[in-house]
Every structure is written in C-alpha cells, then in structure tokens.
Amino acid sequence: MVNEPHSASNGSASSRSDGSSSGSESSKDSSRCSTPVLDAERHERLREKMRRRYESGDKWFSLEFFPPRTANGAVNLISRFDRMGMGGPLFIDVTWHPAGDPGSDKETSSMIIANTAVNYCGLETVLHMTCCNQTKEEITGHLQKAKHLGLKNIMALRGDPIGEEWEEEVEGFNYAVDLVKHIRCEFDDYFDICVAGYPKGHPEAESYEADLRHLKEKVSAGADFIITQLFFRSKTFLAFMKDCQAIGITCPIVPGIFPIQGYHSLRQLVKLSKLEVPQEIKEVIEPIKDNDAAIRNYGVELAVSMCRELLDSGMVSGLHFYTLNREVATTEILKRLGIWKEDPRRPLPWAVSAHPKRRVEDVRPIFWASRPKSYIHRTQEWDDFPNGRWGNSSSPAFGELKDYYLFYLKSKSPREELLKMWGEELMSEESVFEVFTCYISGEPNREGHKVTCLPWNDDPLAAETNLLKEQLEKVNRRGILTINSQPNINGKPSTDPIVGWGPSGGYVFQKAYLEFFTSSENITALLKVLKTKKYELRVNYHIVNVRGENITNAPDLQPNAVTWGIFPGREIIQPTVVDPVSFMYWKDEAFALWIEQWAKLYEEESPSRMIIQYVHDNYYLVNLVDNEFPLENCLWQVMEDTFGLLNCPTEP
C-alpha cells in the first residue's frame, strides 16, 4: 500500500482516450489520427506500444502496403491510408523495391510514401529496406534520410539477389542480419527493427532448423520483433512460434495474414514466395477462378477463421495483413474479428502527426482545420512545436505554399469532376454562391451534380458542421461564403460522438467560430454591426483582403483559444486558437486556392475565370469568434443584422 519515499506510484486512474469523431466545415475524418489510444502512447516507440498490448492482452493489427506505380496511385493510396488509419492499426508498413528507386524523392518512392504516412496521415510506420547489392554508403544514406523524415522503424530484409546466381560479397551485405547489425552500429537504438520470419523456413535455407538459427541471429543482432511470411494454416504458425520459443527467441512474433483476394494475385504470390497452396484451398478456388467476388468472399472466410484460431490460441495478440493495397477484404476481416475500431477516439480535435519532432504539439490555429496536411507541410521546418500555449507573435514563420500539386496536398477529385461540381461555366458571382450553398445543403446543383468538395474543403461536410447546416445554407445563399465553422460547446463529455476528443471522463468546450469570404459591400455593413455595443466586446473579428489590408479588434495580437478540454488529472488542453499572426499566412493560402484550384479549371480570359479572379481580387476573408460560449451563438444574429442593414441602407 505504501511506496518508497519521493516516488509516487501510478494508481488505478490511468486515463484512456478511446473513441469519438468530428470535424469543422469539411469532415477532416480522412486525416484523423487513430493510432494513439492512450495519450502516453504518443511518446512511446513502436516496440513499447507493442509490449503494452502484449501485457494488457489487447488485440491489434497492422497493415502492409506497397508503393504505387503512378502519381495518381499515390493520391489514392494516401486517401486509403486516411480511411484505413481510422480503423486503428498499430502501424502500417511500406515495402521496398530496389527496381523502383525506393529511396528517392519521387512521389511513388517507398521513402516518400512512408514519409507521408508518418507526417501527413499520423500513422506509426515501418519502412522496409533491403540490403543486398547495395553499398554501405547507400544504405547509410537511406537510413539517414529516413531518420530525417521522422521514420523510426525499419524492416530489415536481405532482398532478392539480382540474376539467378547468388554470390556472397566479402565486405557487403549478404543477409538481413548484416543490415540489422549495421543499423545498430550506425544508429544505435534510434530505430525499432523488424525482421522477417519464415514459418516453413526460407526457401533458400539449408533446412527449417538452420533458418530458425538465422532468425535467432537476427534477433540477437538487435531486431525488436518479427513479422512472418504468409502461411495457410494456423497450425503452421503456432508450430513455428513454439519452435522459436524453444531456441530462445523471446521477442514478439507477428503472424503475416494474406487474405486471398483473387486467383491471379494468389498465383503470383505463391510463385514469388515458393509456397505451396494446400490442396483443400486449391479445390475450392479452381472451380471459381473467374469469379473475383466469390474468391474474395472465400478468402475473407478463410482468413477470419484462421485469425480466430490464432487469437484463440492465446499466443497471438497482433495480426499483420498483406493488403495488396486493397481495402475491402482486409477491412471486412478486421470488422468481423472485432478489432477494427468502429469509433476511434481522437486524442485531439485535429489529426496528430506521428513525426517525433511533433510529439508534444497540441495547439494549432483553427484556420487549417480542413487542410491539416497543408498545415503540416507549411510548418515542417519548425524546430519546436507549440505545446500548452500558442504564444504571441513570436511564433515562427510559415513556409510558403506553392506546392499545391504535391500528391498529398492535391484534391482527390480529377478536373472533370471538379468542373461538374463547381460549374462548367459561371455566369456571375451568384453562380459561386450556389456552389457554396450546394456544398452545405447536399442538394445537387443545376446540372444535377452533388458538390462534395470545395477548394478549401476536400471532404464532405463534417458531422459537427451539420449542426449548423441550416444557418450556413442561409448565409451562403446571401454571399457569405463559409469555409470553416464550429458551434459553441459549453462542457460536453469528452466522449461525445460528434464534438468529443481526448481522454474519457473529461469535458470539451468551444467558442462559436465562423470564417467566410464576402464582398466589400457586405464588409461595410458587417463592420457597422460588429461595432455596435451589443457585439463590440463579445465578438472578436479579423477581416483581411488579398493585399493584406486588415481590420481587427483583437487585443495586442493575442491568440484566442476556441477549443479546449478539461480532463481528470491533467492540465488544460487548448488544441485550437484563432491567432491573428497566423491568420495572415492562412490568408495567402485561402486566397490562392481560388486561383489555383478553381480559376485555373477554366481557359484564360474566359468569363468563368474572370469571375473567380474578381472574387479573389475584391472579396475579404473574415473570421468571427463569439467569446460568450455559455450563451446562444450570436454570430447568426450578427449575420441577420448585417443583412438587415443591407436591406435598409439608409437607417443608422
């Protein structure tokens, strides 16, 4: 009961953060961070997270992807990371193909895909790396680059030798164990290292026993855990695991699960891995080999029952899935096993990056709520990230955003779809109002197309924004072109499915926020309203045009906290602020999106393009905060009053 002097013990009240959703104008769900189940996990390395799971008996899974072939494939893969990340994988891994220039800066390289997963999708990521046919310098270069990008986990592999003949190089890297040793020698304990295990023995090994000894060597050299090659029967894995334990391998061994998703992919894989498909499986598959859906259904059934056997054995708590970059089968298996997180808790209201530099980050300006990847991109050079307080104007500068076409910042929709949504031909500013209104209402536009994204919001309306839908629709119709908003919240439980975030047992709060573009005529009326006694001390505003001419009533350029949470046994967390200084950087991006994402869809000099250019040149970007969070949101009344003034312009 009583502990040592001066060392307090942890008791029973460890606070968990598990399960809820939300967003602002657009859903933000796509980039929601799902990995950190416990707050503390954000500061843990992968092997610690894994150990915590093994100790608690909590089941987990991980997902393997290969790098895409094309830039478009990269855009799609990143969306898939965002979607599959929501299920709560402990980590994902990205394979390494020497022929594909895997360490380069190309958007399809293993290195860049892994970098995107960590930094922009907030996923704990393992980067594969092979060593044969490479110099020590090349390998060290790859590892240094990975470290610089914030990657902390390497799957150390030998890789396939070039050509048929296998020649050992005296000074070179001939086996995965050489790479493991090299990583530990050059990078000490920085990386967590994973190695491959072969439940049936490596096809090139002298024997199953010899291969087990090789595996033990890899672990002794510094590997932290093992992921196995695929297998078709649970007993294959369980026997392998016992054999590993028998020769003293004590690190985690994660079974690699290959859901059969099609006849050809299975044949291909079997050829590469030199594994034999059991007769009972062949017998089912051969007759239905041209029916993809039937094969996939069978594959799902097979995987589910094998996974159940593994989990029920009591020897397995985590499962590693070879996804083949596909979603449906793996997701279904995970859901049926009950280990897909249906309601992932958000540790913070925005997507946390998994870069080690950003571990303490817990405050961001609200402006990038729907563009978190752009925020991460523009702040990637920062040395420190704000934590606890945003602080005032001393915050470091934002990088310029000229790279609208980086695959991880790009719209998921192709040009033709965008034209359908935003209009093949614009007639007037009112055509623009209609696009915004349709995005909010969910109603199809004149041409019958639903507007599912805007340049500022690449995802459909967030659940939270739905709470404001009626009022938003009304003001957009009148040319108040909203791009970000949140309702006021006066202490809802942190487990609230719409606005909750953070550990359970807490309360979350918000000040009402509204951000929009509007014409200078509207601004004149709005300012008159904002300066009335009713609002002058209650509503903080920042109004700016593309040239940076701005009007504000914020005292001393101080940030205004607009989202905060109170939790048991914690300090206050205030994850979003309206910061006057950052707003000027956001303004550049928000205005540029009119041109980069919208105007450029049209021919130069075309009327449509000129309309967007006019809006860009003449409209103002406005943000409003209602500081009275316990009262009814007054921002809609501000809008009503503004419209009233516009209707009767002669009144005082």
Next chain:
Amino acid sequence: MVNEPHSASNGSASSRSDGSSSGSESSKDSSRCSTPVLDAERHERLREKMRRRYESGDKWFSLEFFPPRTANGAVNLISRFDRMGMGGPLFIDVTWHPAGDPGSDKETSSMIIANTAVNYCGLETVLHMTCCNQTKEEITGHLQKAKHLGLKNIMALRGDPIGEEWEEEVEGFNYAVDLVKHIRCEFDDYFDICVAGYPKGHPEAESYEADLRHLKEKVSAGADFIITQLFFRSKTFLAFMKDCQAIGITCPIVPGIFPIQGYHSLRQLVKLSKLEVPQEIKEVIEPIKDNDAAIRNYGVELAVSMCRELLDSGMVSGLHFYTLNREVATTEILKRLGIWKEDPRRPLPWAVSAHPKRRVEDVRPIFWASRPKSYIHRTQEWDDFPNGRWGNSSSPAFGELKDYYLFYLKSKSPREELLKMWGEELMSEESVFEVFTCYISGEPNREGHKVTCLPWNDDPLAAETNLLKEQLEKVNRRGILTINSQPNINGKPSTDPIVGWGPSGGYVFQKAYLEFFTSSENITALLKVLKTKKYELRVNYHIVNVRGENITNAPDLQPNAVTWGIFPGREIIQPTVVDPVSFMYWKDEAFALWIEQWAKLYEEESPSRMIIQYVHDNYYLVNLVDNEFPLENCLWQVMEDTFGLLNCPTEP
C-alpha cells in the same frame, strides 16, 4: 478603417482586469497583488504605466515608507504593504538613510524592505538612493544589488552632507544629477529614475529659479519623473508646475502630499525640510496639539481639500503620499477622494510577484495558496517561471525552507498570542482537532480566545472558504485537519466578487480541492472509500507522510489543473495545479510547520510538545481533487463514507 498590409491593428476590445477578491483556506488577501489593472501592465515599466494613466486621465496614487528600526517593525511594515497594496497604489517607495546601513542585507535595510515589497508583496517599488559621501564603487554596488533583487526604479537624491560644512568633491557625487548621470551611464535604460522637485525651491539653492534650472538638468540627464517635496497649499504646487513647464520640463511631476498626523511629526518634518507652516494651519493646530485624534482629523480634511484642488486643476492625475509608515490617515484620504480601490481585481487568483523575472509566471501549485511568500522564497533561484503549462516532473527543484524566521515569512502574531489561540497546554490529539475547528468556525476556544491563524494559514478564513465552512467544521471535528480547500466552480463570471479573477468578460472554473492532515487509521478507511468504483476515476488523491511514503492514483505524475479561466480574445489561463512532484516539496514544509510554528511554543519533553510531535510523526498529508467540476462536489461524501466505514469497521 483599413490598415497596412500584414500589421493588424488594435481595436476597441482591449480587455480590462479590474476588481474582485477571494482566497482559499486563509484569506490570501493580505498578499493580493493590486498593481496590474491591465494584464498588459504586468509587462510595462513604471514610466509606461504612468504615461498610460496620464493619457487615459485615470487618477492614481503612490505611497512612501521609510525602513523600520527593528525586526519586529519590519514584520509589521510588510503586513502594512499587503494591506495598503490592496488599495491599488501605482507604486510605493522606500527611503534611504545612510546612517541605517541602507544597502545591507539586514531585515531593516532599505534594500531588503524594497526587495520584500517587490518580490513578496508584488508592489511596483521605487528605491531611494543618495549619493553624497559615497564612492562611485559603493553606489554601483548598491545599484547592482538592486537590479539583482528585481528592483527597477530608483529615486536619485543627493542626501544630506555629513556635518555642517558642505564641501564639493572634485571626482565625487555632489548633486543628484551626478547620480542620475551615473545610473544612465552604467545601467543604460534599465532603471526608471525619479528625482525630487522643490515647489518652493531647495532651501540650499541660490534662488527658486536656480533650483528650477537644477531640476531641468536632472531631467535632461535622464530622470523619468519628478516627485515633489511636501507643500501646504495647492497653489504652491500648481505655480511650480507651470514654472517647470515654462522652462521646458515635460516629464510627469507628482505632488508630494503630507497628511498632518500629529503635532510632533509635523514639527520634526518642518525642521528637516526648512519649510514654513502657513499661519492659518498653525492657528488650528496649536490649540489642539495634545489631541492626536483631532489633529489627524484636521490633517485628513486639509489633505482631502488640497488633493481635490489639485485633481480638479486638470494638471494632476497622480498623488504621492508621505505616509510616515502609518495607515489610517492616508487610507481615509484616498477613500474620500475615491481613488482607493475598494474592490481590487485580481489578475490571477494568487499574488503576483513584481520581480521582472516572474513577469510571465501564471501557473503555481495550489499547495502554497496561503503561503505565497514562502513559495516565492523557495523558487527565487529559478531562471524560468512556468507559463501556460506547469509541465511535468522536469520542473526545477524548490529551495529548502529552513528560514522560517525570515521577517517576511514569519507569523504576524507573537508567541503569547499563538499560545492563547492554540492552547497553553494540549491534553490529547483532540485538543488539536479543537484548534482547527475553532479556526474554521470562528468560535472562541475553551479559554475564550478566537483562533485567527494556524501555522499553515496566517490570515483568517477566506471569503471563498466561507462557502465550505459548515462542511469543513464538521470534518475538522472528526480529525480531518484541513489546511487548504476550494469549492468547485462551473463557469462563474470573472468579475464574481468571491471567486472571480482576470480580465472582465471571462468565466472562471475550479475543481473542488481539499487538503488535510489525518491519522493513519483514517487513511486506511479513506483509501478503501477512494478505491470504490464511485470515486476511483473521479477523485485524484495524493497521500504522504513525513517520511515521504506516498500513495497516489495520478496518471504518470502529471499535474492536474484545478483553477482556470476563459477570457475574450485570450488563450486559456490555468493559474493553479495540483502537481505531484511539487507536493513532495510542499510536504516537507507542511510537516515542518507543525514543529517550527507549533511544537516549539512548548518546553521540550512537555506533553503538549509531544502531542504535536506525535501528530507530525504519524499523520498523513492528503490532497483530494474532484475532477467532476460540473457536478456537486463529492469530496464531502467521500468524508461521510470514510466516517461511515470507521463507525462500522467490520462492513466490507
């Protein structure tokens, strides 16, 4: 209406922080910081605060004190600083008497008194300094020491020459202007400098005009403002002020007001200052010269009407009072003039120190709520002070508190009074319970003495604690010896007279907190209660004995914010936390107070002393936080359940 690109303007919503009160177990009022009316002021130097007042036309006052003769006088003077500080002086000043070793470390030196005013009473302070008969090195030494102690303002004076003959030293400091030049030369712009002005001319000056020229030289040499010698008629000052302006003196000139408080002090002063008392005043005073009260009443009337004339002239916004270290007359004059702050707003719930190093400090552990001077003392060597977040165990170490007898940490009550309150002779532990109970209830003890302080609380019960009085009384009777507590608050206006703090227009929140000593038998029952499902996730506890053996359920030694405020246009402020690491330092102090302040009142080996020693050796110090601030405080139910368990010890 529209400003320059990329430079946001300040608008109308400058948030003010003006007026309210509170405390925890003891009133804490005594050391409440009153100086910063605006949050921003905390970061401003005296001359900026003064300019802000001149620009806004807000009236202000300052108070002059001289160093005490005895250590006991120092204790009393510090209490007076605390009380008079509540009225909201813009600054106080401490005079310099070369004969009294003014730059030494004695508790009666000018230097140490000024240091105490700044650091422990949170008062903007001006230290007088004279220069004649001192070497450059001595003067530089004094200034360096003042700077090191956090003093930022010097009143530069010549001082009286020793003996009758006045001999100029060629290289020495012969006039105040030499000191002004020296300060500016050696310390650049670090200090704000005040100089003396003589409305009737300096008695030693060749002429009134020559004296004005000397004054102008002092200002040109770098003085920031002028305080005048006393005078008896407002027109004397107003004429002087016009003459100053006529020769180009543009800095603030503050009239020195001398409230006549007694016949002898007036005669003494007149003799020293070589001023003549006007006939009309003499005629009133002479007949009543033995009636102190009558003279004081007359002096108050006289001062009030002269001050009114000065303020009404439109040329004066601040008044400087020669208090002669007395409270009654000056306080009454200020109240009658309406410039004594009746309801000083607290910028934070605790007394802010005015040391420049501590300007950003806005988080403290709740434990020292009633002992803020001890907290400041134990953290005086810190280089950085927490701001925004307390942070976790990396916080710097606290200094040991062995100096219980430093005058600014000492009880205001002498030993005899303490014995009357706490018992000349204790019979048992229950005698101790009674002392605590009487302190809470306000009822006299068995011997008929009220208990107005405890070793942990040198002031009577705070207004806020009064809200909990009934429950506190009940538990103290049962041996739950409370030393700190606060009720839960779910969003009261920041202007609330009892629990409010910070700028107006905001909302303040608290988690319920209770801290007490109790026996190990009670701890056993309490822990059983705390570990029931009802409380285990709701209540955080830390329990420790004098040997540091501790029990807690705090996750990962993280601090728990227990007071926070939400304000318009600001980040969240969380001024008090329950920090598990600091609690171990506080525990040393809290236990030591049993012995140092209480046990040592009795003879060694006496039964009374042995009872206190027993409590010290065997009791536990406990703190409890109810995290559910929106619900009814459950800590009283925890106590009830504990008592229930103690009454029926056999039940599960």
